[in-house]
Amino acid sequence: MDHEYDVVLVGSGIAGAVIAKTLTQAGKRVLLLEAGLAAGMALSPEPSYANYQRYLETFYSKANKATNGPYPDLPDAQSPDVLQIEAKTPYDEGYLVQNGPLPFASDCLRSPGGTTLHWLGNVPRMLPNDFQMKTLYGQGVDWPISYDDLKPWYEMAEYEIGVSGDVAAQVGPDMDRSNYGDDYVFPMKEIPQSYQDQVWMKNTENLSVSLYGKDYNVTCVSMPQGRNSIPNPAYRKTGIFWNDETKRLELAGDEPGKYEVVGAIWDQNTGNRCEGNASCVPICPVQAKYNALKTLKKSDHSKLDIATQAVVSKLLVNDTTGKLDGIEYKVYANPASPIYTTKVAKGKIYVLAAGALENAKILLSSNAANSSDQVGRNLMDHLVMLMWGLFPEKVYPYRGPGCTTYLPTFRDGEFRKDFAAWISPLDNWGWSWPTFAPGSDVSNGLAAGKFGKALRDSLADTVTRQALLHFECEQAPDPNNRITVSPQYTDLLGNYRPVIQYDASDYMRKSFEAAKKVGDQIFAANGIEDFTDYNPSDADYVTWKNRGYTFWGAGHIVGTHRMGSSPADSVVKPTQQTWDHDNLYLVGCGNMPTLGTSNPTLTMTALTFMAAEAILKQLEA
Amino acid sequence: MTTSRNYTDLFLPISAWLTGFDTTELQATGMTATYYATITTKNTASCIDDFFAQAELVLQEGGGDEDKTNSLIASQLFPTSCYNNLAQNIITMWYTGEWAPDVNAAPSLAEAHNISPNAYVQGLMWTAASTHPPGAKQPGYGSWADPPIGPPVDAPLTSISNAR
Ligand SMILES: Cc1cc2nc3c(=O)[nH]c(=O)nc-3n(C[C@H](O)[C@H](O)[C@H](O)COP(=O)(O)OP(=O)(O)OC[C@H]3O[C@@H](n4cnc5c(N)ncnc54)[C@H](O)[C@@H]3O)c2cc1C
Numbered sequence: 167m168d169h170e171y172d173v174v175l176v177g178s179g180i181a182g183a184v185i186a187k188t189l190t191q192a193g194k195r196v197l198l199l200e201a202g203l204a205a206g207m208a209l210s211p212e213p214s215y216a217n218y219q220r221y222l223e224t225f226y227s228k229a230n231k232a233t234n235g236p237y238p239d240l241p242d243a244q245s246p247d248v249l250q251i252e253a254k255t256p257y258d259e260g261y262l263v264q265n266g267p268l269p270f271a272s273d274c275l276r277s278p279g280g281t282t283l284h285w286l287g288n289v290p291r292m293l294p295n296d297f298q299m300k301t302l303y304g305q306g307v308d309w310p311i312s313y314d315d316l317k318p319w320y321e322m323a324e325y326e327i328g329v330s331g332d333v334a335a336q337v338g339p340d341m342d343r344s345n346y347g348d349d350y351v352f353p354m355k356e357i358p359q360s361y362q363d364q365v366w367m368k369n370t371e372n373l374s375v376s377l378y379g380k381d382y383n384v385t386c387v388s389m390p391q392g393r394n395s396i397p398n399p400a401y402r403k404t405g406i407f408w409n410d411e412t413k414r415l416e417l418a419g420d421e422p423g424k425y426e427v428v429g430a431i432w433d434q435n436t437g438n439r440c441e442g443n444a445s446c447v448p449i450c451p452v453q454a455k456y457n458a459l460k461t462l463k464k465s466d467h468s469k470l471d472i473a474t475q476a477v478v479s480k481l482l483v484n485d486t487t488g489k490l491d492g493i494e495y496k497v498y499a500n501p502a503s504p505i506y507t508t509k510v511a512k513g514k515i516y517v518l519a520a521g522a523l524e525n526a527k528i529l530l531s532s533n534a535a536n537s538s539d540q541v542g543r544n545l546m547d548h549l550v551m552l553m554w555g556l557f558p559e560k561v562y563p564y565r566g567p568g569c570t571t572y573l574p575t576f577r578d579g580e581f582r583k584d585f586a587a588w589i590s591p592l593d594n595w596g597w598s599w600p601t602f603a604p605g606s607d608v609s610n611g612l613a614a615g616k617f618g619k620a621l622r623d624s625l626a627d628t629v630t631r632q633a634l635l636h637f638e639c640e641q642a643p644d645p646n647n648r649i650t651v652s653p654q655y656t657d658l659l660g661n662y663r664p665v666i667q668y669d670a671s672d673y674m675r676k677s678f679e680a681a682k683k684v685g686d687q688i689f690a691a692n693g694i695e696d697f698t699d700y701n702p703s704d705a706d707y708v709t710w711k712n713r714g715y716t717f718w719g720a721g722h723i724v725g726t727h728r729m730g731s732s733p734a735d736s737v738v739k740p741t742q743q744t745w746d747h748d749n750l751y752l753v754g755c756g757n758m759p760t761l762g763t764s765n766p767t768l769t770m771t772a773l774t775f776m777a778a779e780a781i782l783k784q785l786e787a
Numbered sequence: 788m789t790t791s792r793n794y795t796d797l798f799l800p801i802s803a804w805l806t807g808f809d810t811t812e813l814q815a816t817g818m819t820a821t822y823y824a825t826i827t828t829k830n831t832a833s834c835i836d837d838f839f840a841q842a843e844l845v846l847q848e849g850g851g852d853e854d855k856t857n858s859l860i861a862s863q864l865f866p867t868s869c870y871n872n873l874a875q876n877i878i879t880m881w882y883t884g885e886w887a888p889d890v891n892a893a894p895s896l897a898e899a900h901n902i903s904p905n906a907y908v909q910g911l912m913w914t915a916a917s918t919h920p921p922g923a924k925q926p927g928y929g930s931w932a933d934p935p936i937g938p939p940v941d942a943p944l945t946s947i948s949n950a951r
């Protein structure tokens with residue numbers, strides 16, 4: 167058979183962009199199929215600038231600043247939307263069919279560049295113990311690879327994303343210098359910690375808190391971030407290359423002071439530093455924050471064909487060979503019209519990088535890669551519990567990136583046998599997440615009869631003191647938290663919509679109780695007056711020991727096609743080739759067997775570089 | 788129906804009393820014309836006529852005295868029952884860039900819009916809180932590591948009495 171492409175790739179988020187860039191730079195011909203609009207794929211200066219300004223204008227124009235707000239809503243390729251999450255299940259009026267018992271509360275973005283357009287950009291690494299949850303704590307599963315296996319790939323991911331941070335500061339349970347190696351530095355220096363963080367730290371650094379009869383020492387660490395700061399002169403790497411001799415992907419270069427900051431896609435000289443727009447979610451106006459279009463732009467475009475408005479619907483599995491013969495996709499001209507043309511793309515190897523929800527959906531729609539019956543299962547997220555209150559002094563929130571400091575104290579420990587671990591970012595954006603502040607402060611002021619100077623003074627007094635403490639609790643894999651498809655639920659193009667079954671286990675609920683006990687002690691030490699309000703009408707309100715807690719989604723959609731060491735209980739091998747079809751690879755957070763307490767994208771990007779090497783090896787064999 | 792006259796001369800001073808920002812600060816947003824057009828298109832002419840007739844009386848009777856003017860505003864202009872809630876809508880407009888009745892009537896949060904993109908950017912709630920609107924007027928690399936600089940925005944207002 168005559169294959170036109172070496173690889174047919176689905177999706178242009180960070181996972182897809184890393185594959186496209188790495189493979190084309192190694193001389194392979196790639197076809198990229200992307201569901202989103204052609205306009206969003208512009209990579210040359212004028213059209214990409216014009217398109218991005220449209221996103222920004224849309225962001226300014228919408229009263230609600232939700233994550234997907236700036237970006238086009240495509241009936242032909244819908245995205246889940248946090249504004250569609252209702253406090254009831256079953257609920258099928260949004261894109262996701264929420265069968266509950268709890269609604270799944272995270273979204274992602276179907277657009278060129280994918281969800282990194284509106285991610286925050288926190289990129290801490292996972293901890294070594296996170297890879298052995300079963301062995302050490304009897305929870306979930308172990309990964310088929312170790313932290314040490316992943317270490318060189320983490321370095322590649324940190325190069326690609328352009329991480330700013332201080333390695334020496336990364337100290338906490340199961341984390342110190344040795345996680346990174348003696349001389350390792352991030353490409354750029356740490357993003358300055360906010361003024362508010364410094365106030366937090368006065369009374370939080372080395373605070374002793376007690377939890378279920380045990381004492382813990384709380385510390386505060388600067389957050390590594392995928393946004394531009396000052397290049398670190400000690401950083402020595404200059405690029406990622408496929409070495410044809412050794413057949414290895416290498417992070418090359420050994421020259422200090424050569425790191426080049428990656429600016430906006432429309433202008434390399436824009437966004438060379440984070441400028442403090444404080445809107446990283448949902449849009450960084452200057453693209454100082456990493457997004458996947460930056461990686462895609464670095465591809466060898468003479469080897470890359472891109473089809474946009476191309477929604478993959480089905481994998482064509484050959485029952486005799488067990489291989490894929492092609493990928494079927496539907497091309498639309500108008501994103502709100504049900505009219506489309508069906509096409510088939512062929513390559514030697516196929517790679518799905520459509521995100522954890524859509525990857526699983528495509529596999530389930532095609533009856534592919536599912537001999538383990540694990541496809542769609544073990545859907546995970548960080549369950550975010552928030553606590554909000556007022557500092558006794560002004561700390562001036564709503565400035566700088568969303569998070570510049572985190573508390574690592576409860577990321578690891580024996581307690582993981584009993585309840586979920588969490589990372590605690592200190593949020594820089596006041597109460598905007600739980601209460602829609604400061605707009606709500608204006609309306610509350612009016613409702614209290616305030617106007618004129620009294621209203622202005624009350625905002626000056628309270629909004630400036632808003633504190634938000636945040637707990638991202640590690641959801642353990644549960645086969646019943648899953649996505650399925652059903653002919654009953656399809657979209658405008660006749661593609662399936664994700665049907666979701668989801669709950670928070672006792673292991674999670676106990677962690678809310680634990681986190682709240684810790685948060686109460688931190689608030690008390692800081693003199694913060696608690697205004698936290700968990701309401702039974704909240705979408706994800708749960709109880710534990712007769713007390714109520716509300717959690718929010720983190721946007722960390724993970725685990726729907728996990729990697730493992732056996733085809734009996736996993737979907738992909740450590741190379742991320744599917745066990746069932748040797749010309750099909752899956753990339754993205756769906757591969758992660760467990761979540762750890764890190765935001766998942768850095769780890770996923772490291773895995774994706776591993777997959778890129780495996781694909782190149784297979785193509786060269 | 789058009790209003791019996793143009794009230795732009797009253798719109799700024801009464802906005803200053805309602806918002807706590809002086810007329811110079813309000814004008815510096817560049818939104819005055821847009822906002823005046825908003826209130827006149829979103830309300831009946833008679834409502835606008837009656838509101839400004841009352842506003843003019845309040846300013847005259849108040850005579851620039853802060854307590855007196857505020858108490859007149861509280862009883863004559865501010866209550867939700869007065870002039871279709873226009874006074875509160877004006878305050879929300881300057882502070883947030885939203886025309887509140889439109890936002891409240893939107894079929895969903897995703898479809899709720901500000902008066903214009905620039906109305907969001909010029910929202911005064913950000914100034915009141917010593918910050919800037921997310922995504923605009925960015926203060927520059929590292930600025931967030933220090934308390935905000937610039938004139939102390941919560942200092943006593945000196946020029947509010949330039950309302951007539
Ligand atoms: C609000 C928010 C904040 C976040 N913050 C962080 C953070 O601070 N740190 C962190 O590590 N992670 C964060 N995340 C998570 C992070 O954004 C994702 O893990 C990451 O972007 C996923 O990348 P991906 O390439 O796998 O998938 P995506 O970025 O979702 O890309 C999938 C791509 O596939 C395309 N596609 C989908 N279906 C089809 C189809 N049928 N046919 C063709 N194309 C298709 C899509 O259009 C898209 O281009 C955040 C997420 C959210 C929502």
Ligand code: SF4
Pocket residue numbers: 393439440441442443444445446447449450451452453454455566567568925
């Ligand atoms: S703080 Fe502003 S400039 Fe910096 S990354 Fe976020 S949005 Fe971009």
